[in-house]
Amino acid sequence: MGSLKKQLIQSAQTVYDKYIQEGMTSPANPFLGMGLGYIRFAKEEKNLFKLLFMTNEFKQNGLIQIIKDDENQEVVKLISKMSGLDLKKSEMLFIDIWITTHGIASMIATNDLALDEAEVTKILRDAFAGFKHQLMIEEEER
Template sequence: MAPRQKITKEMILEATFRLTREHGFEQVNARSLAAELGCSTQPIFSRFEHMDALKKAFHAYAGRYFDRYAAQAMQGGDAFRKLGEAYITFARQESNLFRLLFMSEVMDLHGFEHMYDDRENLEVAENLSREMHISLESAKRFYMKMFIFTHGIAAMVASGFVQLEPGEAEALLSEAQTAFTAQHTE
């Protein structure tokens, strides 16, 4: 008799990743995960109390994947611009993961001022303040405007609302960055 495979949290998260990537997180449930893992639903619920706990853990797991993706894309050149380009490219290449990470209620952002409760966003604003020689408050407004603009393009791409030609998103980001910079450096 072959030994039974022990299903770990990591295995469940990896299976969730594969299913989300291919079908979207809305198609992930205990049964689809069990089928993907070749087990019953019992190991899933022995590792995660309920599906909301899995969703929260998976959001963090997928977030780390995006962080690695973005870090790699930001190598060399204007890191801020490259981050925006990576965000849109991720929306195009990984639309199901993008929708989970950046277009779902998991974000739970209550107004744009709470963007800076996140340490990473505050660091970006602080870096922009130094690089652009503007106040931190002005850098926060600049970053917020760029984020809204970039997210709008990415959301349209991820949802299939728009198909962009190669270089089109980058050109739009460049124009927006120039316009928003002019607003904050006068």
């Protein structure tokens, strides 16, 4: 049974990866596309989303591990390039946006929230701008 479960998780991960890769092909804003892909996955593949991100099967060692993964360090560099923030502040922005995106996705996956893509896009853009602005203010105060 353990082998079957492992194969199921790997298959779910493959489907998830396709959503993220498709989102990152957005020429205007790959980071926004990544978030939209994550939320689209939660909306269209609710059970796979829950399996990967809402059970004990996919434990992370915390947010620090998430941003330290090689793949996500590339995303942090992209955020730095887009925002003009240094890498440390870009990591903080990544965490803030990831928590926001995961919250929206989780609520959609559990049918607690229904938003269309335009609404989600506005929320993510506004959150990005707000978090970025706050990080820049904190930098100026130092």
